[in-house]
Amino acid sequence: xxYEAKVIPEGINSSDENPLKELLLLIGGxxxxxxxxxxxxxxxxxxxxxxxxPEMESNWFTPELLDSAQFETYQHExxxxxxxxxxxAELYLARLISLLKAKEKQAFKFxxxxxxxxxxxxxxxxxxxxxxxxxxxxxxxxxxxxxMVLAHEMAHQYERHPIRTLGRGVLVSVALSAILGxxxxxxLGNLFIETATLxxxxxxxxxxxxxxxxxxxxxxxxxxxxLGADEFFRHxxxxxxxxxxxxxFYQSHPGTEARIQFLxxxxxxxKGQTTRLPKLITDLxx
Numbered sequence: 001x002x003y004e005a006k007v008i009p010e011g012i013n014s015s016d017e018n019p020l021k022e023l024l025l026l027i028g029g030x031x032x033x034x035x036x037x038x039x040x041x042x043x044x045x046x047x048x049x050x051x052x053x054p055e056m057e058s059n060w061f062t063p064e065l066l067d068s069a070q071f072e073t074y075q076h077e078x079x080x081x082x083x084x085x086x087x088x089a090e091l092y093l094a095r096l097i098s099l100l101k102a103k104e105k106q107a108f109k110f111x112x113x114x115x116x117x118x119x120x121x122x123x124x125x126x127x128x129x130x131x132x133x134x135x136x137x138x139x140x141x142x143x144x145x146x147x148m149v150l151a152h153e154m155a156h157q158y159e160r161h162p163i164r165t166l167g168r169g170v171l172v173s174v175a176l177s178a179i180l181g182x183x184x185x186x187x188l189g190n191l192f193i194e195t196a197t198l199x200x201x202x203x204x205x206x207x208x209x210x211x212x213x214x215x216x217x218x219x220x221x222x223x224x225x226x227l228g229a230d231e232f233f234r235h236x237x238x239x240x241x242x243x244x245x246x247x248x249f250y251q252s253h254p255g256t257e258a259r260i261q262f263l264x265x266x267x268x269x270x271k272g273q274t275t276r277l278p279k280l281i282t283d284l285x286x
Contacts, residue, residue: 037175045167049160054107054128057163061127086114088280093132093150096143100151100222108157112150114284120235124153126163137285139235142274144228146281148219155214161207212259216266225272230263 093112101108110128117133124130130153140146156162216226237256 041171041175042168045171046164049164049167052163054109054157054160057160058109058127061125061129061163085280085284089114089137089284092278092280093130093146096147097130097150097154100147100154100218102218102221105154105158108154110154110157120232122149122153124156124162126166128157130154134284135286136232137277137281140228140231140277142228142231143277144219144223144274145231146277147222148215148229149232151215151218152211155211155218156207158214159207159210161211165204165207208259209262212262216263220266223272223275225270226263226266227270227272228274229267230260233260233263 090112093114094110097110097112101110108128110130112130112132114132114134118135119133120136120139121133122131122136130150132149136149137146140149216229219229220226233256237260
């Protein structure tokens with residue numbers, strides 16, 4: 001049989017699909033894979049954290065960690081304030097923490113550091129180390145309001161949120177580095193990282209809601225009511241409009257007004273009175 005060459009049809013190596021559509025499908029698929037990866041890594045991290053007891057965490061994340069460069073900002077840069085004022089406040093807060101701690105939570109250990117800052121803030125890091133800014137004392141009107149802030153940070157530790165967030169962050173970072181490597185396009189790599197960040201913020205918002213719920217329950221167990229639980233959030237809502245102006249999906253905390261509404265449900269129709277702040281705390285108010 002004699003071979004006879006045929007003319008190759010025009011456009012046989014090109015797709016009928018619009019190249020832009022194919023690119024969008026490719027990017028969308030990559031984002032979907034990253035979103036699924038974040039969820040899977042979160043579950044894997046939480047599973048592994050389950051093998052780390054509160055005692056082990058306390059031994060790993062010791063107070064010496066606070067001397068690292070990351071936290072040296074939060075040490076006692078007192079300025080005009082006396083060192084013993086901070087120490088007295090920390091002793092008082094430590095005692096309040098011990099009173100708020102339920103019997104079944106005795107395995108959890110806490111330290112508290114008061115630092116000088118003009119912004120009202122409180123946060124906790126792995127190991128049960130709570131940081132309270134001096135300005136936060138201006139944001140509450142009673143011991144109950146201050147106890148709500150402490151109970152909220154304690155609730156994060158009860159739920160292992162700090163170490164879970166750390167574990168998730170490490171696993172996601174390692175996974176993204178392995179997937180992306182040296183990406184040819186920097187903007188595309190940044191988009192992938194932004195997608196992962198939004199996923200982490202969603203986890204953080206869920207943790208904040210859980211901490212609010214547990215904290216107000218602990219407040220009721222100790223004081224017999226939840227009066228004063230909303231003081232700090234009302235102060236923030238009144239004096240800081242920046243966070244509420246951000247899109248909700250880009251906030252690590254639920255909306256302040258939503259948190260106040262949740263607390264009001266616990267406060268409504270409750271009877272009792274709030275406890276006055278001690279002088280050692282009001283002396284630090286500005």
